[in-house]
Amino acid sequence: MDYPTLELFIAGEWRREERDTLPVVNPATLDVVGKLPVATATDLDDAAEAAASSFQTWRSTSAFERYQVLRRAAELLRERAREIGIATTIEQGKPASEAIAEVGAAADTFDWFAEEGRRAYGRVVPARRPGVRNLVLSQPVGPVAAFTPWNFPITIPARKLAAALAAGCTVVFKPAEETPATGLALARALADAGLPAGILNVVMGDPAAISTQLIRDPRIRKVSFTGSTVVGRQIAHLAADGIKRVTLELGGHAPVLVFDDADVEKAATLAAGSKFRNAGQICIAPTRFLVQENVYERFIDAFSARIRTLEVGNGLDDGTSMGPLAHNRRPAAISALVDDARERGARTVIGGEPIDRPGYFWQPTLLADVDANARIMQEEPFGPVAVAVPFTDVDDGIERANALPYGLASYLFTGSAATAAEVSDRIEAGMLAVNHLMLTSPETPFGGVKESGYGSEGGSEGIEDYLVTKLVSETW
Numbered sequence: 001m002d003y004p005t006l007e008l009f010i011a012g013e014w015r016r017e018e019r020d021t022l023p024v025v026n027p028a029t030l031d032v033v034g035k036l037p038v039a040t041a042t043d044l045d046d047a048a049e050a051a052a053s054s055f056q057t058w059r060s061t062s063a064f065e066r067y068q069v070l071r072r073a074a075e076l077l078r079e080r081a082r083e084i085g086i087a088t089t090i091e092q093g094k095p096a097s098e099a100i101a102e103v104g105a106a107a108d109t110f111d112w113f114a115e116e117g118r119r120a121y122g123r124v125v126p127a128r129r130p131g132v133r134n135l136v137l138s139q140p141v142g143p144v145a146a147f148t149p150w151n152f153p154i155t156i157p158a159r160k161l162a163a164a165l166a167a168g169c170t171v172v173f174k175p176a177e178e179t180p181a182t183g184l185a186l187a188r189a190l191a192d193a194g195l196p197a198g199i200l201n202v203v204m205g206d207p208a209a210i211s212t213q214l215i216r217d218p219r220i221r222k223v224s225f226t227g228s229t230v231v232g233r234q235i236a237h238l239a240a241d242g243i244k245r246v247t248l249e250l251g252g253h254a255p256v257l258v259f260d261d262a263d264v265e266k267a268a269t270l271a272a273g274s275k276f277r278n279a280g281q282i283c284i285a286p287t288r289f290l291v292q293e294n295v296y297e298r299f300i301d302a303f304s305a306r307i308r309t310l311e312v313g314n315g316l317d318d319g320t321s322m323g324p325l326a327h328n329r330r331p332a333a334i335s336a337l338v339d340d341a342r343e344r345g346a347r348t349v350i351g352g353e354p355i356d357r358p359g360y361f362w363q364p365t366l367l368a369d370v371d372a373n374a375r376i377m378q379e380e381p382f383g384p385v386a387v388a389v390p391f392t393d394v395d396d397g398i399e400r401a402n403a404l405p406y407g408l409a410s411y412l413f414t415g416s417a418a419t420a421a422e423v424s425d426r427i428e429a430g431m432l433a434v435n436h437l438m439l440t441s442p443e444t445p446f447g448g449v450k451e452s453g454y455g456s457e458g459g460s461e462g463i464e465d466y467l468v469t470k471l472v473s474e475t476w
C-alpha cells in the first residue's frame with residue numbers, strides 16, 4: 001500500500017529536505033511507513049509570518065469566495081476518500097471502512113462551515129439617541145494555531161480549519177505526529193481547491209516545542225486544541241499570557257445511565273457497538289455504564305454477547321471491526337488501569353489483556369463491579385475497556401454520573417420521558433444522547449463543560465469561536 005511522502009506546508013510551499021525526521025509507525029504491524037520532517041524554529045516562524053501576512057487578504061476576500069473554495073475542498077475530499085482513508089488506517093489503525101467514512105464526515109463539515117461563513121451576520125441595535133446607528137460587526141479573530149490529535153485525524157482538524165477559514169481566519173495547523181499523512185491530505189485538498197498560499201500552513205515535529213513557540217508568537221491571536229486535559233491546561237496557561245482566545249476539547253469519561261424501564265438488550269447492543277469503534281479511543285466513547293441494579297446482570301450479558309461478535313485485526317483486512325491502539329503509549333496505560341481495577345476487586349467479564357501478536361492490539365474488555373476508587377473510574381481509559389457499576393435510583397445514578405471533573409458526552413437509556421427530562425436538566429455534560437448514541441454531526445454543537453474544556457465546535461456555535469465582536473456606533 002502507498003503511504004505518501006510527508007512534508008511541511010508553509011507559505012504555499014512543500015518543505016522536507018535537511019530536517020530531522022521522526023518515524024511514523026503502522027500500529028497494526030509496527031512497520032515504519034514514513035518519515036516525518038521535524039519543523040525547525042525557523043519553519044514555525046515562517047508559518048506564523050505566512051498566516052499573519054495573508055490574513056488581510058483572506059479576511060477581505062468575500063464570504064462567497066471563501067464559501068466556493070471550501071465547497072470545492074469538500075468535493076475533493078469526497079473524490080479522494082478512499083485514498084485518504086487507507087493512509088489513515090496505515091498510520092492510525094482504525095478499520096478502513098471507518099476511516100473512509102470519516103473523510104466523508106470531514107467533507108460534510110466543510111460544506112456546513114462554508115455555508116455558515118455566509119451567515120456570519122452582525123446586528124443593528126436600536127440607539128438611545130435619534131440619528132445614531134449601532135452596528136455590531138462580526139469579524140475574524142486573526143491567525144489561528146490549531147493542534148489536533150490522532151484519534152479522528154481528519155474530522156477534528158476539519159471542524160477547526162473549516163470554521164476558521166470560513167470566518168476569514170488564517171491558520172497554522174499541527175496534526176498529530178502519529179497521523180501526519182491524513183492532516184496533509186486535508187491541506188492538499190484545500191490547496192487544490194484554490195486556497196491561496198499562506199492561508200493554511202502545516203507544521204509538525206515536537207508538539208510541546210511547536211505549541212509553545214506558536215502560542216507565544218504575538219502574530220497568533222487564537223488557539224484551538226483537542227487532546228488531553230493535562231496538555232489542555234498547559235495550553236490554556238500559555239494562551240493566558242498573551243490574552244489569547246482558546247477553544248479546548250479535552251478528555252471525557254462518558255457515563256451511560258441505563259434505567260430498568262429501558263429496552264435493556266437494545267441499549268447494551270447499541271452501546272457495545274459504539275464503545276469499541278476506533279478501539280475505544282474516542283473522547284465521547286460511552287465508558288462508565290451505570291445500570292439500574294435490577295437489570296444489571298441482563299445488561300452485562302447482552303453487552304458481552306455483542307463484544308464476542310467483534311473481529312479484532314488489521315484495519316486493512318476485510319471483516320475487521322476493531323483495529324489496534326494507535327500508538328505505543330496506549331497499551332501500557334490501559335494495562336495499568338485494568339490491573340488496578342482488578343486489584344480492587346473488579347470482575348473481568350470478558351477480555352482484560354493485550355493480544356499477543358505484533359502491533360498494539362488489546363482485547364475488547366468489560367469490567368464489572370468496579371470500585372468507585374479504582375483509577376479507571378476517575379481516569380479515561382481511552383481504549384477498548386468498558387466498566388459497569390449498578391445504581392439504585394435517579395438521584396444515585398445522576399450523582400455517580402456527575403462525580404468526575406469531566407463533562408463531555410453522556411448517554412441515557414430510559415422508557416420514561418420524565419426521567420429523560422430530569423436527567424437532561426441535571427446531568428453535568430456538554431452533550432446528552434437519549435436512547436441512542438450519535439452525538440456528532442456538522443449541524444450540532446460539540447463541546448464539554450468542567451475539565452472537558454470550553455467552546456463549541458460544530459453547529460452554528462462553531463464559527464463563533466473564530467469571530468470577534470466590534471461595535472460601530474455612528475451618526476452622520
Ligand code: NAD
Pocket residue numbers: 147148149150151175176177207208209211212226227228229231234249250251252282283329330380381382
Ligand atoms: P497526549 O496528551 O500525549 O497527546 C494527545 C495529542 O496532543 C497528541 O496528538 C499530541 O501530539 C498532542 N500534544 C501533546 N502534547 C502537546 C503539546 N504540548 N502541545 C500541543 N499538542 C500536544 O496523549 P496521548 O498519549 O496521545 O493520549 C492520551 C490521552 O489524550 C487520552 O487519555 C485522552 O485523554 C487524550 N486524548 C483526547 C482526545 C480527544 O479527542 N479529546 C484525543 C486524543 C487523546
